[in-house]
Amino acid sequence: MKRLFCRIFDLYYDGFTQMKLGKTLWTVILVKLFIMFAVLKLFFFPDFLDKKAPDGGKADYVSNELIERGGQTLP
Secondary structure, three states, rough: OHHHHHHHHHHHHHHHHHHHHHHHHHHHHHHHHHHHHHHHHHHHHOOHHHHOOOOOOHHHHHHHHHHHHHHHOOO
């Protein structure tokens, strides 16, 4: 089983080292992922719990909100 994993690793390692266009494509993919997860998070997803919950009370705030909204039904 260990030998199988070594052969699979060698296959991918050799493939990635021999790439020319693939390295450029992987660079584009990694840059896009960085933009999506790092940059967009800063601008569009602020830390809501830090503003709403007092110090150390994040779990209590979330549980209270879930209990209060649990009785409501959708229109």
